[in-house]
Amino acid sequence: MPVVPIRRLAVALTLCCALLAGSAAWATNQSGGQRTDPAAAVAAATPSPTTSAERQKFAKTRFVANAGLAAGATYQWIWKPYKEGKFKKGAHGRKVTLVKAGLAGAFAYNRLKAAVRNAQGDPTLSKALAPLNSAIAGLKDLPAKLRKGDGSAAQSFNDTLNKVKDAGKDAGAPVKNKVPSTSDLRQGANANP
Numbered sequence: 001m002p003v004v005p006i007r008r009l010a011v012a013l014t015l016c017c018a019l020l021a022g023s024a025a026w027a028t029n030q031s032g033g034q035r036t037d038p039a040a041a042v043a044a045a046t047p048s049p050t051t052s053a054e055r056q057k058f059a060k061t062r063f064v065a066n067a068g069l070a071a072g073a074t075y076q077w078i079w080k081p082y083k084e085g086k087f088k089k090g091a092h093g094r095k096v097t098l099v100k101a102g103l104a105g106a107f108a109y110n111r112l113k114a115a116v117r118n119a120q121g122d123p124t125l126s127k128a129l130a131p132l133n134s135a136i137a138g139l140k141d142l143p144a145k146l147r148k149g150d151g152s153a154a155q156s157f158n159d160t161l162n163k164v165k166d167a168g169k170d171a172g173a174p175v176k177n178k179v180p181s182t183s184d185l186r187q188g189a190n191a192n193p
Helices: 006-031 038-045 052-083 094-119 123-147 151-170 182-188
Strands: none
Touching: 052 094, 052 123, 052 151, 052 182, 094 123, 094 151, 094 182, 123 151
């Protein structure tokens, strides 16, 4: 796949947006319709939950997505290598495994914080996750422990995620592992929860 410089992509995106905005304005003038603010048109087209039942449904869906990503990252890059002994000194590929585990730990922590925030939109999920907030907050320092080769950190991640999955299941929002790509790990570990 050819590599395209960022500058070219930015110019192409700017031109596309300008052409789209210009053609929309021209079409409005031709049809004799009233002009509308393009930002208002985009905001009006964005679906948003209106009832409390819809808000709760979206909260559960977002919770399941974020918790699933956290569980998948933990299983793929922390738990599985831990069980295979790849964190032990002298193991083949230990440094790469530890770097990936550190990224996965930061990513999982970030996604779990987002899942907790999503769960606050649903009363049942909120009550189910309330006792786990301190366990999730305790995961913040575990990526550093993973990079140092501390095996108890892998167990802590796995235990906390199993508790989150059980709480979701009890609240009617079963969580399934969804393994993110390594590029998702790099980007998601620094994203706002």
